[in-house]
Amino acid sequence: MPLYNKLKEYRTVLGINQTEMGKLAGVSRQTISLIERGDYSPSVTLALKLARICQATVEDIFIYEEDTL
Template sequence: MVLRNRLKEYRAILSCNQQEMGKKCGVSRQTISLIERGDYSPSVTLALTIAKICDAKVEDIFYLEEEGNEKK
């Protein structure tokens, strides 16, 4: 299973760039970028913080996908 996310979509809804999102979450812009690219899995605390800022459920932003079923 691979952790995927819709963070970029939620940032767009908030009209928020990576720098601003990082500041709201207490992390760097680079951390937000890594999460969006799928190169970093956030802690439970960070995932919950992101969801709260986005006014969404964690599972609306982050989801598991079986390997080999990547969306294109």
């Protein structure tokens, strides 16, 4: 299930680094890095926290695309 995201773009607009984003969201810098690279899908709670920090909706940041057969 491909889950793409624009977290890095939103973080850049806010002018904060991964460490600062992690502190605001209550996770590590490594977790933010994994999410931005698409190697980790956040929980619903974390996705909501990140959206609130970015002043956006979850759908603005995270894009789900179903595999086509």
